[in-house]
Amino acid sequence: MKIIVDALGGDNAPLEILKGCQMAVKELNVEIALAGDEEKIKKCAGENGISLDKMELIGGGDEMDMHAEPATILKENSTTSMAAGLKALSEGKGDAFVSAGSTGALAVGATFIVKRLKGVKRPCIGSVMPSSDKPFMLLDCGANAECRPEMLRCFGVMGSTYMKQVMKMESPRVALANIGTEPEKGGELQKAAYALLKEEKNCNFIGNIEARDIPFGKADVVVADGFTGNMLLKMYEGTALALMKNIKGIFMKSIITKLSALMLKSGLSDFKKKMDYTEYGGAALLGVRKPVIKAHGSSNAKAFKNAIRQAVLFAETGVNEKITEAMEAEAEKAAL
Numbered sequence: 001m002k003i004i005v006d007a008l009g010g011d012n013a014p015l016e017i018l019k020g021c022q023m024a025v026k027e028l029n030v031e032i033a034l035a036g037d038e039e040k041i042k043k044c045a046g047e048n049g050i051s052l053d054k055m056e057l058i059g060g061g062d063e064m065d066m067h068a069e070p071a072t073i074l075k076e077n078s079t080t081s082m083a084a085g086l087k088a089l090s091e092g093k094g095d096a097f098v099s100a101g102s103t104g105a106l107a108v109g110a111t112f113i114v115k116r117l118k119g120v121k122r123p124c125i126g127s128v129m130p131s132s133d134k135p136f137m138l139l140d141c142g143a144n145a146e147c148r149p150e151m152l153r154c155f156g157v158m159g160s161t162y163m164k165q166v167m168k169m170e171s172p173r174v175a176l177a178n179i180g181t182e183p184e185k186g187g188e189l190q191k192a193a194y195a196l197l198k199e200e201k202n203c204n205f206i207g208n209i210e211a212r213d214i215p216f217g218k219a220d221v222v223v224a225d226g227f228t229g230n231m232l233l234k235m236y237e238g239t240a241l242a243l244m245k246n247i248k249g250i251f252m253k254s255i256i257t258k259l260s261a262l263m264l265k266s267g268l269s270d271f272k273k274k275m276d277y278t279e280y281g282g283a284a285l286l287g288v289r290k291p292v293i294k295a296h297g298s299s300n301a302k303a304f305k306n307a308i309r310q311a312v313l314f315a316e317t318g319v320n321e322k323i324t325e326a327m328e329a330e331a332e333k334a335a336l
Contacts, residue, residue, distance in 0.1 A: 009101025020304030036081030060084025070104030119327025123287030133217025281306030
């Protein structure tokens with residue numbers, strides 16, 4: 001399997017990206033196609049002793065400016081490393097694409113270069129997150145700040161399909177993020193989306209979920225508009241980091257607490273790994289014709305390697321085929 005990588009996208013590119021790719025080649029038995037300025041890539045690899053074995057250089061320009069308008073990836077920034085990678089994916093030069101670059105540009109580029117799946121009006125970003133019970137998917141995480149009710153219904157179907165195929169959940173519980181669990185809670189968007197999801201046969205909708213219940217694993221798929229989803233995502237990440245920082249502070253207070261930490265080292269390591277979102281690597285851009293993974297902008301080598309692993313799973317498990325089937329079934333039902 002060949003994974004196309006935006007070698008220059010992200011805060012730590014190209015060094016951490018190349019290190020992550022090298023780890024992926026060794027651990028995941030994949031080939032890599034690196035999109036971006038070849039001189040920059042070769043220089044970074046040479047200076048840091050990174051082998052480019054099983055890594056093909058496919059060309060492209062510099063990184064996409066994180067502050068540039070997303071739509072410029074189609075014109076002014078059409079030669080950037082991200083745009084080059086998406087074009088290569090659309091042309092069948094790889095099985096999936098991974099980038100840690102601009103979220104907005106990736107969503108726009110994938111939508112118009114790779115194209116949408118039939119029946120999907122708006123692709124969305126689905127992030128697999130840890131909970132106290134088991135992983136869940138939060139979507140949309142920022143691709144669509146403003147949504148219509150039918151978009152949230154589609155998000156629920158796509159998220160459910162992904163968790164079935166990739167995370168091997170038999171009947172994922174789908175919930176709508178809201179300010180209360182009652183059906184009448186929320187604004188007009190939430191009320192209308194609730195009614196559509198309740199009638200949706202392609203997902204196991206269990207109703208509304210409050211933010212405080214999400215970390216306890218009370219749903220396997222949490223559906224939200226992109227603005228709300230991104231707020232939830234960032235708060236979740238920040239809370240996890242603050243929690244780990246405070247736990248570390250407690251155990252570093254004295255000799256006694258440090259000795260206690262040594263005794264609990266194995267359990268603490270397991271807990272840290274369980275709550276570490278980088279273990280899941282990246283977020284899937286659902287609704288486009290080929291697998292696209294958005295890695296965290298500040299991804300280190302380990303996180304980027306895991307993003308590539310997510311791309312491999314996405315490509316191997318036929319998620320897009322199943323989403324298309326569900327969308328076609330919904331279209332047929334609507335036509336009756």
